[in-house]
Amino acid sequence: MSSVKQLLSAAAELGTEAAADGPLLLAHVLGRDRSWLYAWPEYRLDANKQKQYKSLLQRRLSGEPLAYLTxxxxxxxxxxxxxxxxxxxxxxxxxxxxxxxxxxxxxxxxxxxxxxxxxxxxxxxxxxxxxxxxxxxxxxxxxxxxxxxxxxxxxxxxxxxxxxxxxxxxxxxxxxxxxxxxxxxxxxxxxxxxxxxxxxxxxxxxxxxxxxxxxxxxxxxxxxxxxxxxxxxxxxxxxxxxxxxxxxxxxxxxxxxxxxxxxxxxxxxxxxxxxxxx
Ligand SMILES: C[S@@+](CC[C@H](N)C(=O)[O-])C[C@H]1O[C@@H](n2cnc3c(N)ncnc32)[C@H](O)[C@@H]1O
The missing domain is CATH 3.40.50.150 (Vaccinia Virus protein VP39)
Known part of the structure; x- marks a missing residue:
């Protein structure tokens, strides 16, 4: 299970789009706002949430608009x-x-x-x-x-x-x-x-x-x-x-x-x- 901090660092390495939209998608999957992610960097996602987040990030990187994903x-x-x-x-x-x-x-x-x-x-x-x-x-x-x-x-x-x-x-x-x-x-x-x-x-x-x-x-x-x-x-x-x-x-x-x-x-x-x- 990865932490919020690990997932955001991994997104940042994928380029500027993933660095910008990764936090928004992660916050969406967790039902929180973005500031929550920075307050709880060690929070660990369960396997299901992690899979959901990774799939949304992949779709975003394939060109789907952020608004349709959230x-x-x-x-x-x-x-x-x-x-x-x-x-x-x-x-x-x-x-x-x-x-x-x-x-x-x-x-x-x-x-x-x-x-x-x-x-x-x-x-x-x-x-x-x-x-x-x-x-x-x-x-x-x-x-x-x-x-x-x-x-x-x-x-x-x-x-x-x-x-x-x-x-x-x-x-x-x-x-x-x-x-x-x-x-x-x-x-x-x-x-x-x-x-x-x-x-x-x-x-x-x-x-x-x-x-x-x-x-x-x-x-x-x-x-x-x-x-x-x-x-x-x-x-x-x-x-x-x-x-x-x-x-x-x-x-x-x-x-x-x-x-x-x-x-x-x-x-x-x-x-x-x-x-x-x-
Ligand atoms: C550019 S979008 C604008 C949507 C919204 N007003 C906005 O500004 O975000 C154009 C809208 O016109 C609708 N539309 C297209 N042809 C139409 C028609 N013949 N009669 C009525 N609405 C139509 C589309 O379904 C779409 O929702």
Whole structure:
């Protein structure tokens, strides 16, 4: 039986990835947090736990994302459950949440999150604005189950989850003040799809046609039918997609169109206001 200290030293010898993620996987297997490992370096794992840890570390070194191995990912200070049915929420998506919160300061709002995945965006908004009425949709029933469970665990009762192909199953009379989406936006043949754990994530959460814009075209084209007068549509997108998206917003009758950059000055979120009345 090996001790915590011996297993961590062995992981460190396997390279920087194992040195960084070995402690997280060991803490996960033991049901402790990382600081516990350093407080109890001589603790000896039983054979079963040791086998579990070694198998997870091996899978991590073969490229499986850490979040799928532990089943958790933090987003907007919320611990979210994730499974291979959901995209792993990215820190970049917090910019979409921040932009929406800054845009609409009223206490009440009707808000739609299209393609909610683990529920990251909807839950972050619901936690900040308990009075907002949020609808969160996805085409994946398995993802919606995870999102619903995340909302239950965080006691966020102001989100309604709905199985829908983009706007198709929504009540046509309901108008939203804000529509947000982080849809699939990677081109089908993008070589990045083979890197950074992406082969383990659901392809339906990542790709959208030959230029990556198929879903964004559909969302931008149909959003005005679901926005209240003066309502906003905000979408996350790829770094080189701001210009074609601004054009799509303009063609769809939006005004006040702008693109927001992340801390590294990369185009990330484009938004526009729909002022025309139906
Ligand atoms: C990039 S992921 C974003 C997930 C989550 N909002 C986030 O930011 O972590 C895109 C999501 O859109 C969903 N999706 C893909 N096609 C869809 C469609 N036609 N209608 C509704 N949702 C769709 C996927 O299942 C996936 O959960």
């Amino acid at each position: 089943g958790h990912k933090e987003f907007w200070s919320l611990d979210l459950q994730v499974t291979p049915a959901t995209l792993i929420p990215r820190p970049e998506t917090e910019l979409l949440v921040e932009t929406a919160l800054a845009l609409h300061s009223q206490e009440t709002a009707k808000v739609l999150d299209l393609g909610t995945g683990s529920g990251a965006i909807a839950l972050a908004l619901a936690s900040e604005r308990p009075q907002w009425q949020i609808t969160a949709t996805d085409i994946s029933g398995a993802a919606l189950e995870v999102a619903t469970e995340n909302a239950r665990r965080h006691k966020l009762g102001n989100i309604q989850f709905l199985h829908s192909h983009w706007f198709d199953s929504l009540d046509t009379h309901r108008r939203y003040d804000l529509i947000l989406s982080n849809p699939p936006y990677v081109a089908e043949n993008d070589p990045h799809l083979l890197e950074n754990g992406l082969p383990h994530e659901p392809v339906t959460a990542l790709t959208a046609g030959t230029d990556g814009l198929d879903d964004l075209r559909r969302i931008i084209g149909a959003a005005s039918d679901h926005l209240a007068p003066g309502g906003w549509l905000l979408v996350e997108h790829g770094l080189d997609q701001a210009l074609p998206l601004q054009q799509l917003f303009e063609d769809a009758g939006f005004d006040n169109i702008k693109t927001v950059r992340d801390l590294e000055h990369r185009d990330r979120v484009t938004l526009g206001c729909y002022s025309r009345t139906p």
